[in-house]
Every structure is written in structure tokens, then in C-alpha cells.
Amino acid sequence: MxxxxxxxxxxxxxxxxxxxxxxxxxxxxxxxxxxxxxxxxxxxxxxxxxxxxxxxxxxxxxxxxxxxxxxxxxxxxxxxxxxxxxxxxxxxxxxxxxxxxxxxxxxxxxxxxxxxxxxxxxxxxxxxxxxxxxxxxxxxxxxxxxxxxxxxxxxxxxxxxxxxxxxENVQEDSITSGLLQHPLYTRPAEFRGMATPDVLRSGNHAEIERWRRHKSLERTLRLRPDLLDTAPLTNSDRVYLASIGWDGGQHA
Ligand SMILES: C[S@@+](CC[C@H](N)C(=O)[O-])C[C@H]1O[C@@H](n2cnc3c(N)ncnc32)[C@H](O)[C@@H]1O
Missing domain, CATH: 3.40.1280.10 (SPOUT methyltransferase, trefoil knot domain)
Structure with a gap:
């Protein structure tokens, strides 16, 4: 280009x-x-x-x-x-x-x-x-x-x-994916008293994916609830969002 x-x-x-x-x-x-x-x-x-x-x-x-x-x-x-x-x-x-x-x-x-x-x-x-x-x-x-x-x-x-x-990375970024990205951690596992969530070091890929999705939804709801109006949400995303206080949207 x-x-x-x-x-x-x-x-x-x-x-x-x-x-x-x-x-x-x-x-x-x-x-x-x-x-x-x-x-x-x-x-x-x-x-x-x-x-x-x-x-x-x-x-x-x-x-x-x-x-x-x-x-x-x-x-x-x-x-x-x-x-x-x-x-x-x-x-x-x-x-x-x-x-x-x-x-x-x-x-x-x-x-x-x-x-x-x-x-x-x-x-x-x-x-x-x-x-x-x-x-x-x-x-x-x-x-x-x-x-x-x-x-x-x-x-x-x-x-x-x-x-x-x-x-794939590009598509998973904040905004591009429709949501904000989940938190990211690298080594050291503990830094100045702040620990990396255990699940990320568990090796359980299904649990890691679930944790990441939930954090992404939580963060989006807290910082950019408007994005949830158009984000590609699954039924289980909607159930999780409702459990953390989402009112169903239309914040535009
Ligand atoms: C001082 S600005 C001119 C603003 C102009 N007097 C107006 O009121 O629309 C000088 C140049 O900076 C660029 N510029 C300033 N703000 C911008 C913005 N938010 N997005 C993109 N370009 C910007 C534009 O190329 C613009 O011609």
C-alpha cells in the first residue's frame, strides 16, 4: 500500500x-x-x-x-x-x-x-x-x-x-473486536505485591478463555458501555453481563 x-x-x-x-x-x-x-x-x-x-x-x-x-x-x-x-x-x-x-x-x-x-x-x-x-x-x-x-x-x-x-491479533484488539480487550500480564508473576491471576498460569485453556471473555465484558461495561450495543455478544455473554449489572444497552 x-x-x-x-x-x-x-x-x-x-x-x-x-x-x-x-x-x-x-x-x-x-x-x-x-x-x-x-x-x-x-x-x-x-x-x-x-x-x-x-x-x-x-x-x-x-x-x-x-x-x-x-x-x-x-x-x-x-x-x-x-x-x-x-x-x-x-x-x-x-x-x-x-x-x-x-x-x-x-x-x-x-x-x-x-x-x-x-x-x-x-x-x-x-x-x-x-x-x-x-x-x-x-x-x-x-x-x-x-x-x-x-x-x-x-x-x-x-x-x-x-x-x-x-x-488474529489485529481482530482481537480493543474496538476492532467490538469490545475492550481483557487485562494482559507477563513475567514476573508477582510484582510489587500485585499478583497475576492464578487462572492465567493454570494451563487450563478453556478456563483462561472464559476468564478473558469475562474480563473483556466487565471492562467494556465499565469503560465503554456504548460498545455493548453493537458488540457481537453470545447468549452466555448476555447472561454474564446481566449478572454484573448490564441493563441491556442502548447508551448511544
Ligand atoms: C490549526 S488547524 C486549522 C483549523 C481550522 N482553522 C478550523 O477551524 O477548521 C491546522 C491543520 O491541522 C490539522 N488538524 C487540526 N486538528 C485536526 C484534527 N482534529 N484532526 C485532523 N487534522 C487536524 C488540519 O490539517 C488543519 O488544516
């Missing part, structure tokens, strides 16, 4: 694309993260990528021509059929909040173009003429779209086959 990031700060992606799971996936050719410097597509020798707002007001606005130019250059060697299936994402606090459904949708694309805004934001013609999806990473405002782009790339990459060791 090819991620094309359009940014005024391409250096910000250097470390990101070369460490840990993303870095290994890039090395193995499963992903590429190519940061295109928007400033290279400016028309003047000062590399002016932003300008004052028409109508007045604080903050500079990113100009449309360099962003359109950077997008065309980033996709120049992408075949037309692939290009048509490549989402062009604008990072923006005004967008739809990134969630698992969007991550799943993006993970099936051959690549993505991600535009990082800065300053007061981007010229509206970029939304009108270039962008297919406007995505927020949460209800707060960042200084620029670079961190949002990294969040999107990281979340989507985990669903590109082969990037994360075992596909």
Missing part, C-alpha cells in the same frame, strides 16, 4: 517511516510512505505556499495551486484505474472522526493521498476539487495535519496483510 503525504514538513515523516512495525513493513515492501513537499510546487522563488485570507482575518491559508501540483506529482506514476480507487484525504478537525469502519475501508485501497493542513487551514478549492474524504482524529485542534496523517497511516497499515505478525 502506498501512502502519499502532501506536507510542508516532509522531514516529520523520516523517523515515522523507519521505526518499529511500520518501518519493518516499509523495508519488506508491504508499505511505502512518501512525503511530498508542497513547497516544491510553488511558483515563486520564496516557495510561498500560504497567503492572507480574502475577507481578512487571522491566520494564513494554504494556497490551492501547490497542493494540486503536489497531488498530481505524487500520483503521476499510479495507473489510472488505481488512481480512481485511491482516496484523497484532507486531515481536518471538521471531518468525520476516524473509526474502525473507515480504517477498514481505507485498508482495501491500493494507496492513499493524505493532505496535511497548517496555519488557519486550506483554501476551500482543495476540498471542492481534490479531496474525497475529510478526516478528523478527534475533537480537538492540532497545529498541523502531520500527526493526524501519521495516526491514519498507522491505523490503516495494521490492516494491510502481513504488516502485523498475526491477523
Amino acid at each position: 502506498r501512502f502519499h503525504v502532501l506536507t510542508l514538513f516532509p522531514d516529520a515523516f523520516g523517523i515515522f517511516a523507519h521505526y518499529s512495525i511500520i518501518g519493518r513493513a516499509v523495508e519488506r515492501g508491504l508499505l511505502s510512505v512518501e512525503a511530498t513537499d508542497i513547497r516544491e510546487f510553488t511558483a515563486d522563488r520564496h516557495g510561498t505556499a500560504d497567503d492572507y485570507q480574502f475577507g481578512g482575518g487571522p491566520g494564513m491559508v494554504m494556497k490551492p495551486e501547490p497542493v494540486f501540483g503536489a497531488a498530481a506529482a505524487a500520483l503521476s506514476d499510479t495507473p489510472a484505474a488505481e488512481r480512481a480507487r485511491t482516496p484523497v484525504v484532507l486531515t481536518s478537525p471538521q471531518g468525520r472522526t476516524l473509526d474502525q469502519a473507515l480504517v477498514d475501508e481505507f485498508a482495501t485501497a491500493p494507496g492513499m493521498v493524505i493532505i496535511c493542513g497548517h496555519y488557519a487551514g486550506v483554501d476551500e478549492r482543495i476540498r471542492q476539487g481534490l479531496v474525497t474524504h475529510e478526516i478528523s482524529i478527534g475533537d480537538y485542534v492540532l497545529t498541523g495535519g502531520e500527526l493526524a496523517a501519521m495516526v491514519i497511516i498507522d491505523a490503516v497499515s495494521r490492516f494491510v496483510p502481513g504488516v502485523v505478525g498475526s491477523e
Whole structure:
């Protein structure tokens, strides 16, 4: 999968694309993260990528021509059929909040173009003429779209086959599975007076699975009861939830 990031700060992606799971996936050719410097597509020798707002007001606005130019250059060697299936994402606090459904949708694309805004934001013609999806990473405002782009790339990459060791792990994670994950323990068995539950060291796999499922349900009920409205629950899950105080749901 090819991620094309359009940014005024391409250096910000250097470390990101070369460490840990993303870095290994890039090395193995499963992903590429190519940061295109928007400033290279400016028309003047000062590399002016932003300008004052028409109508007045604080903050500079990113100009449309360099962003359109950077997008065309980033996709120049992408075949037309692939290009048509490549989402062009604008990072923006005004967008739809990134969630698992969007991550799943993006993970099936051959690549993505991600535009990082800065300053007061981007010229509206970029939304009108270039962008297919406007995505927020949460209800707060960042200084620029670079961190949002990294969040999107990281979340989507985990669903590109082969990037994360075992596909099963990805599906069992919090949110993806529909619930929050059960508590995790590793050695030492006892740490500062806090013991690992005996069942996890019992070797009884059926009991371990039951304990994990119950803890996952308990944790979800306590922290994210809204998830229970859509989680894939079995009858015995429902019985257990009722026994710990679940009222049957619809917290949305
Ligand atoms: C200071 S913000 C501009 C906010 C803009 N004035 C507004 O009110 O919508 C600068 C850039 O950071 C990025 N950004 C800020 N908050 C974001 C969020 N929650 N999710 C994704 N991108 C965000 C966007 O690329 C945005 O263009």
C-alpha cells in the first residue's frame, strides 16, 4: 500500500517511516510512505505556499495551486484505474472522526493521498476539487495535519496483510473486536505485591478463555458501555453481563 503525504514538513515523516512495525513493513515492501513537499510546487522563488485570507482575518491559508501540483506529482506514476480507487484525504478537525469502519475501508485501497493542513487551514478549492474524504482524529485542534496523517497511516497499515505478525491479533484488539480487550500480564508473576491471576498460569485453556471473555465484558461495561450495543455478544455473554449489572444497552 502506498501512502502519499502532501506536507510542508516532509522531514516529520523520516523517523515515522523507519521505526518499529511500520518501518519493518516499509523495508519488506508491504508499505511505502512518501512525503511530498508542497513547497516544491510553488511558483515563486520564496516557495510561498500560504497567503492572507480574502475577507481578512487571522491566520494564513494554504494556497490551492501547490497542493494540486503536489497531488498530481505524487500520483503521476499510479495507473489510472488505481488512481480512481485511491482516496484523497484532507486531515481536518471538521471531518468525520476516524473509526474502525473507515480504517477498514481505507485498508482495501491500493494507496492513499493524505493532505496535511497548517496555519488557519486550506483554501476551500482543495476540498471542492481534490479531496474525497475529510478526516478528523478527534475533537480537538492540532497545529498541523502531520500527526493526524501519521495516526491514519498507522491505523490503516495494521490492516494491510502481513504488516502485523498475526491477523488474529489485529481482530482481537480493543474496538476492532467490538469490545475492550481483557487485562494482559507477563513475567514476573508477582510484582510489587500485585499478583497475576492464578487462572492465567493454570494451563487450563478453556478456563483462561472464559476468564478473558469475562474480563473483556466487565471492562467494556465499565469503560465503554456504548460498545455493548453493537458488540457481537453470545447468549452466555448476555447472561454474564446481566449478572454484573448490564441493563441491556442502548447508551448511544
Ligand atoms: C490549526 S488547524 C486549522 C483549523 C481550522 N482553522 C478550523 O477551524 O477548521 C491546522 C491543520 O491541522 C490539522 N488538524 C487540526 N486538528 C485536526 C484534527 N482534529 N484532526 C485532523 N487534522 C487536524 C488540519 O490539517 C488543519 O488544516
